[in-house]
């Protein structure tokens with residue numbers, strides 16, 4: 107490519123890629139530094155943040171404290187977490203909620219205090235939520251409103267970064283972006299990646315299309331270290347639309363329904379969780395997900411039955427799930443909901459230190475794209491929005507407190523903004539779902555690696571979309587390298603670790 111010919115150039119002090127909870131939290135906290143936020147979509151709905159149903163974990167109850175929250179986080183993460191990151195997260199939660207309330211967030215209340223929900227693996231009721239199961243939408247409404255009003259910020263949709271801009275010394279000095287009018291070079295003294303995870307690469311996923319790992323892919327190409335890619339969390343209950351031929355994101359059927367008593371049934375009507383765990387449907391998320399997967403394999407289908415436990419109250423208590431069911435022609439008040447596990451969240455990503463700095467100078471990462479170590483081998487429910495809010499805020503404040511260098515001259519990009527062809531993207535999704543899924547073994551992972559290798563052979567070296575294949579290949583290699591079952595990484599050919 108000869109990018110210099112038709113390239114527009116822009117400058118800001120801080121460039122944030124991604125406008126989800128993490129990106130906007132970081133950008134808002136960068137004040138007064140001139141900050142630009144670029145994202146693929148043009149609304150608050152384009153990342154995962156908008157779709158979050160359950161809520162935001164914060165130790166606000168009288169019987170609760172940050173230490174208990176930290177303990178639950180460590181246990182869920184199989185104690186593979188970075189303890190300092192966990193402490194920062196749990197201790198920063200109350201302030202993060204206070205900032206949102208000050209910004210006008212309308213969370214559900216019980217009398218004068220915030221209503222705190224309970225989710226699996228939390229030892230206390232500590233989930234702050236909004237409008238029942240629409241927490242992400244309320245959170246993003248609040249952050250967007252603040253971002254639009256902030257004088258130090260500009261927010262631009264329809265801008266997809268396809269490569270990080272680097273100077274001759276390898277320092278990240280901006281990003282090469284596919285904008286509405288062609289290729290743009292956005293230069294900045296600091297670049298924050300907040301592009302979300304890669305669970306959207308899987309065929310069965312709860313994530314929107316923007317969560318395809320594109321940010322991780324460009325960080326990897328810039329030489330940034332990635333870690334923990336083998337740890338992908340699968341949600342046990344997404345609405346199973348694939349039978350009707352649909353593809354893409356599957357609506358989530360929130361865990362709170364199981365908390366409200368809904369039961370998992372196989373195709374024969376058998377409540378299979380009863381024999382598997384004392385907590386039945388409320389067993390740890392990865393165990394339930396594997397049980398749903400097996401029951402689906404063995405009997406053909408799995409259903410979540412909320413007819414008697416939620417019944418007529420469904421539209422009021424779970425409006426988001428109700429709307430998704432109705433759109434699919436299902437009435438959850440009178441019929442069981444077909445469900446499937448689906449790829450949901452990535453614990454791994456761009457390795458960062460306590461300041462959010464990656465291994466490449468000038469590049470920072472926050473939110474799901476980052477591997478801060480806070481989630482260990484498995485994320486505790488409702489800790490990820492919190493991560494974006496707390497670590498995003500900390501990163502923004504950090505960047506306002508240090509001297510930022512003047513960005514050097516960017517070298518030309520090495521890639522053209524060329525997406526993966528649709529059929530290869532679809533094939534990759536099916537391959538990952540079949541061979542590198544919630545139940546894996548050495549042979550399935552070999553098949554996954556070989557399949558990706560042959561796809562790589564069909565895509566030009568200079569096409570930016572190739573980065574997604576390379577990221578998938580790195581994730582499969584990490585799954586192959588970890589010869590144990592730990593947290594969300596479950597292999598049937600090795601002994602599980604305690």
Ligand SMILES: Cc1cc2nc3c(=O)[nH]c(=O)nc-3n(C[C@H](O)[C@H](O)[C@H](O)COP(=O)(O)OP(=O)(O)OC[C@H]3O[C@@H](n4cnc5c(N)ncnc54)[C@H](O)[C@@H]3O)c2cc1C
Nearest residue numbers: 124125126128146153154155160161267302473474490491
């Ligand atoms: C259905 C669902 C329900 C969930 N429920 C909960 C919950 O209840 N509680 C909880 O804590 N977590 C929940 N999660 C997880 C949580 O929502 C995510 O982990 C979190 O929102 C990630 O935030 P983020 O800001 O890092 O990324 P995202 O919100 O995914 O935002 C990513 C942004 O990056 C942009 N982007 C992507 N690629 C590029 C690129 N190449 N160039 C420029 N911009 C780019 C996108 O356009 C988007 O703006 C849920 C996730 C899903 C999918």
